Amino acid sequence: MGNTTSHSDLSVASTVREAPANEPGEPLSLGTRPAPAVETSASGLYTNPTDGAFVQSSSWPSNNDSGAGIGSSVSWLQGGSGRAAQPVPTMVHAYTIRNELNVRKKSVRLIRDPDNPQQFLLEFVFDSTCSGLCTVYFMAKDATSRTTRVEQFHFQPLDETRPVPTPFEAGMGQLYRQNTHRGFVPQKYRQSVLFEQNLTELSKHRYPIVILLQRLPNADDEWAEQKPPPRQTEASATDSGRVRFQATYVTLTMPLKGLELAEEIPVKVAQQKILVDGTIYELQEIYGIEERTGSPDEPGSGPPAVGETDELCIICMTDPRDTTVLPCRHLCLCVDCAQLLRVRSDRCPICRSPVDSLLHIRNLRSNAR
Amino acid sequence: MSGHLSKRIMKETERLAKDPVPGISVTAHDENARYFNVILAGPEGSPYEGGVFRLELFLPADYPMQAPRARFLTKIYHPNIDRLGRVCLDILKDRWSPALQIRTVLLSIQALMSEPNPEDALNNEAAELWKKDAARAKEIAHQWTLEYAR
Numbered sequence: 001m002g003n004t005t006s007h008s009d010l011s012v013a014s015t016v017r018e019a020p021a022n023e024p025g026e027p028l029s030l031g032t033r034p035a036p037a038v039e040t041s042a043s044g045l046y047t048n049p050t051d052g053a054f055v056q057s058s059s060w061p062s063n064n065d066s067g068a069g070i071g072s073s074v075s076w077l078q079g080g081s082g083r084a085a086q087p088v089p090t091m092v093h094a095y096t097i098r099n100e101l102n103v104r105k106k107s108v109r110l111i112r113d114p115d116n117p118q119q120f121l122l123e124f125v126f127d128s129t130c131s132g133l134c135t136v137y138f139m140a141k142d143a144t145s146r147t148t149r150v151e152q153f154h155f156q157p158l159d160e161t162r163p164v165p166t167p168f169e170a171g172m173g174q175l176y177r178q179n180t181h182r183g184f185v186p187q188k189y190r191q192s193v194l195f196e197q198n199l200t201e202l203s204k205h206r207y208p209i210v211i212l213l214q215r216l217p218n219a220d221d222e223w224a225e226q227k228p229p230p231r232q233t234e235a236s237a238t239d240s241g242r243v244r245f246q247a248t249y250v251t252l253t254m255p256l257k258g259l260e261l262a263e264e265i266p267v268k269v270a271q272q273k274i275l276v277d278g279t280i281y282e283l284q285e286i287y288g289i290e291e292r293t294g295s296p297d298e299p300g301s302g303p304p305a306v307g308e309t310d311e312l313c314i315i316c317m318t319d320p321r322d323t324t325v326l327p328c329r330h331l332c333l334c335v336d337c338a339q340l341l342r343v344r345s346d347r348c349p350i351c352r353s354p355v356d357s358l359l360h361i362r363n364l365r366s367n368a369r
Numbered sequence: 370m371s372g373h374l375s376k377r378i379m380k381e382t383e384r385l386a387k388d389p390v391p392g393i394s395v396t397a398h399d400e401n402a403r404y405f406n407v408i409l410a411g412p413e414g415s416p417y418e419g420g421v422f423r424l425e426l427f428l429p430a431d432y433p434m435q436a437p438r439a440r441f442l443t444k445i446y447h448p449n450i451d452r453l454g455r456v457c458l459d460i461l462k463d464r465w466s467p468a469l470q471i472r473t474v475l476l477s478i479q480a481l482m483s484e485p486n487p488e489d490a491l492n493n494e495a496a497e498l499w500k501k502d503a504a505r506a507k508e509i510a511h512q513w514t515l516e517y518a519r
Contacts, residue, residue: 315433315467317380332468341467344434349468 089342089355092326096361100129101213101246105269108250110184110209112263119183120265122209124248127172130215133165134176137210139189149278153247155210158189165214184209186256186265209250209267215243245275286324287350288331313337314349324359325350335360378402378428381471393475395426403428407439407475411518412483416510417445420518424454424478426471436465437474444517446510448487448496456481457491 107125122136139158144150157163163182168174178184189208249271259265272283312334313319319334330350333341338358346355382402385395392410407424411417423442429435439461441454449457460469460477490496498506 316374316377318376337467340434344431345467347466349466352464352466 089326089346090357091338091342091360092357093360093362098129098243099246099274100215100243101132101274102127103211103213103246103248103269103272105248105272108211108248108267108269110252110265110267113180113183115180116183118187119180119185121178121180121183122211123175123177124211125173125175126168126213128168128174128213128215129170131167131169132213132215134168135163135165135212135214136178136182137163137207137212138184139206139208140210141206142210144280150275150280151278152214153212153245153273153275153280155207155212155247158206184265207249207270208252211248211250213246213248215245241277243274243276247273247275249273284329286329286331288321315341322361324361325355326357326359328353331361333358374432374434375402377433385472390472390476392479393472395471395475403432405471409475409479409482411514412479415483416507417447417482417514417518420514422482422518424475426474428471433467433469436461436469437471439474439478444513445482446492446495446506446513447482448485448490448492448499448506449481451491455491457489 103124103126107123109123110120111123113119113121126134135155137155137157140155143154143156144152145154166176166179168176248269250267251270253266253268256265274281274283311320313321313336314332315337316334319336321331321333323333323335323338324331325333325348328348328351330348332348332350338360341349341355342358347353348355379402382395382397389395392412394408396406398404398406405426405428407426409422409424411420411422421443422445425440425442427438429438439456439458441450441456443454444452445454451457456478458477458481460466460474485499487496487499495506495509498509
């Protein structure tokens, strides 16, 4: 596909299945929900409409600072996975699925409304292979239910008026721009709450901006009526394995003081999550996957020819890269050499950080088309 | 021994021939594809400038899981290279990674010639002098270059 999707949107998802809250000892929380259990069976891997691959995995104790938002988004998991590295890393196999909804992380902007300078309007680019609804929440609490099977995200904005979802059609690179009467008015909120770098801290309070994309199963008739999200019974069999929601958590990158006259408030995407088959996954980047899936910024360029250095396994220089080192998320190995690395080394070839496990992405190649 | 890994050696050798590094010549031995004759030009601005240094490089059986072995055949006065030509370089030891290659190893050795590290000495005498009187040490290194590295 020759559509443009930025590289930064390539992500990995780690499972955050809600467990019944019976683990008071868990030091960390996700959202406002205490004690998310980190699921250990990794099986879901995930691809963007055009390029990315997302995986779920058991643990991400990350010391990797690269990628805006990634550092902060992993920190909350450290408590749950702070165990010592295994002598021989486990080999984990994953399959890829398409991400049908995606907000491009680098496209999110908060721009001053020229007609009403008190407020700022949210703008971002997103991709969707289906029609659906987009809802923007300001200063929202994550009130998603803590059942074992999660049916939908649930956000509570600070002011009780529920935001009105905007319908969208299928399409790549769609621009969303907020209606003028629904903008973000920073004066309404406490400064200390607005600006919080630490996501764990932030999640105890409220997220400044949450963008929720929702796919509608049989969209065309339904979104006109703006029905509530379908219940489990309504979810058709074809819904299985498909992304129903993507939530994008946006934070401000600097205090508002000094920005009184600025045309734009700097923001960044702190985290993205998707909901598939009743499970919430956190999206995280895989480093090196853009070489494998071709440059989407050049329409028609397609995936690079086999034989180009960057897409080949760093060890044998012969087979395509299809295995990612975890937790550092460097996609640099073929599955054969990954097996070799498991027994011969405990360090990532790229960054030398300890290897916890290796994730084989089975159909990465076919998804690159 | 995986066939994969021998393929890597072939690829590296091909690539070195096709796209050589300036100032470095690498030739595989006729009868042993894991043994290489290397010629390094002394880096500009270093006491080794103008010298031509011969090295041998050997890839162990489980390369690239294990680092290559490199040794100077040309006599050189350097804090991190001993009289047998052995090189003290972290990436040839505990800092080795299979992401590194023959090319990167030789570039690192060239960089080490430009920037000796007397704190991590293999040739103690040279290292001491380098710390005490760098100018004098460099003069000796230059003399050795003129004498041996022709």
